Amino acid sequence: MRPFSQRPREPAWIAALVIVLCTAGALAARAELTIDITRGRVEPLPIAITDFYGETPEAAAYGRDITQVISANLERSGLFKPTDPRAFIQTAASLQVRPRFSDWRVINAQALVNGRAQLMPDGRLKVEFRLWDTFAEQQMIGLAYFTAPHNWRQVAHIISDALYKRITGEDGYFNTRVVYIAESGSPKNRIKQLAIMDQDGANHRFLTDGDTLVLTPRFSPTAQEITYLSYYQDQPRVYLFNIDTGQQEVVGDFPGMTFAPRFSPDGNTVIMSLARNGNSDIYTMDLRTRRVKQLTSHPAIDTSPGYSPDGRQIAFNSDRGGSPQLYIMDADGRNVRRISFGEGRYATPVWSPRGDLVAFTKIHKGRFYIGVMRPDGRGERLLTDGFLVEGPTWAPNGRVLMFFRQTPGDAEGKGGTSQLYSIDLTGYNEREIITPIGASDPAWSPLIP
Amino acid sequence: MRFNRLLGPFVAVLLLAACETAPEETAVTTGEGAAAESAEMAAVEAAALPGTQDDLTAQYGDRVFFDFDKYSLKPPARETIMGWAAWLGEFPAVTATIQGHADERGTREYNLALGERRSTSTKNYLVALGIDPNRIGTISYGKERPAVEGSNEAAWAQNRRGVLVVSE
Structure with a gap:
């Protein structure tokens, strides 16, 4: 297929030399400055994030931009409440010497972040930061990074992840991207494009031009690659899209529609549905050997397959019991058992990266829900609902989900548009993800290495 | 299909012309509008080429x-x-x-x-x-x-x- 974009992307990883900035007390036991994110609703932690200090105007500009990205990330997580900088008493310059903790306690900032941006003689950008517990008067973490200046945003995300992890004890999810389907035009002939952006909406890019209908993209866990459904030449088939080169390639040579693709956790296999003579079953194709395996063989619809993080089990959607429900089978297709037994119809099972939960879309009495249940089918919990909510995808830390929400449409073609949302696993902190045009079918990337 | 749609009006014109040159012209004077309308409708149906x-x-x-x-x-x-x-x-x-x-x-x-x-x-x-x-x-x-x-x-x-x- 013709490549849509030939522009190779810069290597995403930061050529980082991470230096641990130690001061006395840095290794002290964690004081009260922690957030237990397993609880339902948490009071956001007041945190003062000061502009990273720069000695030159250019360095100071990087410092300010980085601080803004960090502050927005932490605020959006719902776990932190960045203090209004206008309340700050101590200046960024004097902070370079040592925080006056009382100045920060008096404005009720329990945590303080300061840092420094520096342009090195070799052209690299050095960014360092420290996190302080203002009540214990201790440094909790201090790190420095070296990178090409144009990677400043990614450094901001990496620092956000470090702060999140130090305070919550959980891995972060800020240094990630989202691939999704951008939507525009009439509902009857919707134009759909593959699009990609950072998790905060920055660096947005369309990957296809909208001439061909594309659906349901998913990230490879290991490569800069996406698998998705394309109607290229009116032949709906599963494709691979290389994000670096823009190259598109059909997966396998199948006699019918292939759809609902997903990578295996090692990235070597694509699992998908193949429709033959009207019946959809689940198949895998090894991307190295091109070997195809049929996993289900049932006259019912079998679709939306997805692996457990250890690759040993597969959750999927089937109507073999009379209505769409969730099933799990071993990776070889054996030992099929149903796990959803609640009221309504269940679809799109997606295993949490932690392995402890399966997220799903549920349809009951004309409403759609996003929920989670344990892989044994117990502990069902509904997180959000609406006229149409669909397609949950997990942040790599398994604490946040993204999905899309479609509004009802009318006969004049108004409404019927969809947007992306994120929500905490707790069911709190639902937020719209701002995209340039309509959006659906989000897929969250793993942490960028 | 697109080609046939374009062809449609031409076929309709030909059929209408055929109507006008029909030997019995008595109907033309009585309820001209209604007659024209039904002729047009017939023409639209007949406009579809067989097999399309x-x-x-x-x-x-x-x-x-x-x-x-x-x-x-x-x-x-x-x-x-x-x-x-x-x-x-x-x-x-x-x-x-x-x-x-x-x-x-x-x-x-x-x-x-x-x-x-x-x-x-x-x-x-x-x-x-x-x-x-x-x-x-x-x-x-x-x-x-x-x-x-x-x-x-x-x-x-x-x-x-x-x-x-x-x-x-």
Whole structure:
């Protein structure tokens, strides 16, 4: 297929030399400055994030931009409440010497972040930061990074992840991207494009031009690659899209529609549905050997397959019991058992990266829900609902989900548009993800290495 | 198909001209408007060239409808498909694709599978009625291409459909 974009992307990883900035007390036991994110609703932690200090105007500009990205990330997580900088008493310059903790306690900032941006003689950008517990008067973490200046945003995300992890004890999810389907035009002939952006909406890019209908993209866990459904030449088939080169390639040579693709956790296999003579079953194709395996063989619809993080089990959607429900089978297709037994119809099972939960879309009495249940089918919990909510995808830390929400449409073609949302696993902190045009079918990337 | 639509008005003009030169001109004076209207309507129907999409649609309709989450053919759908079979028998060179569609009240991937079932059950009935399976392709659009806009039962009923599209 013709490549849509030939522009190779810069290597995403930061050529980082991470230096641990130690001061006395840095290794002290964690004081009260922690957030237990397993609880339902948490009071956001007041945190003062000061502009990273720069000695030159250019360095100071990087410092300010980085601080803004960090502050927005932490605020959006719902776990932190960045203090209004206008309340700050101590200046960024004097902070370079040592925080006056009382100045920060008096404005009720329990945590303080300061840092420094520096342009090195070799052209690299050095960014360092420290996190302080203002009540214990201790440094909790201090790190420095070296990178090409144009990677400043990614450094901001990496620092956000470090702060999140130090305070919550959980891995972060800020240094990630989202691939999704951008939507525009009439509902009857919707134009759909593959699009990609950072998790905060920055660096947005369309990957296809909208001439061909594309659906349901998913990230490879290991490569800069996406698998998705394309109607290229009116032949709906599963494709691979290389994000670096823009190259598109059909997966396998199948006699019918292939759809609902997903990578295996090692990235070597694509699992998908193949429709033959009207019946959809689940198949895998090894991307190295091109070997195809049929996993289900049932006259019912079998679709939306997805692996457990250890690759040993597969959750999927089937109507073999009379209505769409969730099933799990071993990776070889054996030992099929149903796990959803609640009221309504269940679809799109997606295993949490932690392995402890399966997220799903549920349809009951004309409403759609996003929920989670344990892989044994117990502990069902509904997180959000609406006229149409669909397609949950997990942040790599398994604490946040993204999905899309479609509004009802009318006969004049108004409404019927969809947007992306994120929500905490707790069911709190639902937020719209701002995209340039309509959006659906989000897929969250793993942490960028 | 696009070509035929362009051709349509020319055919209509020719037919109207034929009417005007008919030997009995008595009807022309009585209720001129009504006569012209019916002549035009007749012309529109006659405009479809035999063996084209417009011809099929005019004679039998181009679509059949399904119940929610079902792909079994209801009696009106069977009747339509019997018409298609007769029509395809009449034009043995014609090939076609059957599109399967779903309403918006299911998930995207499940609806792709459901649309595939609907297009295939429609095709299978045509084959059972004697049509060569190699003449009929299938494609599922799931919920991606609704025929009618709106989020209500009336619109959804129109969108759960199989559509016979004559190949150009």
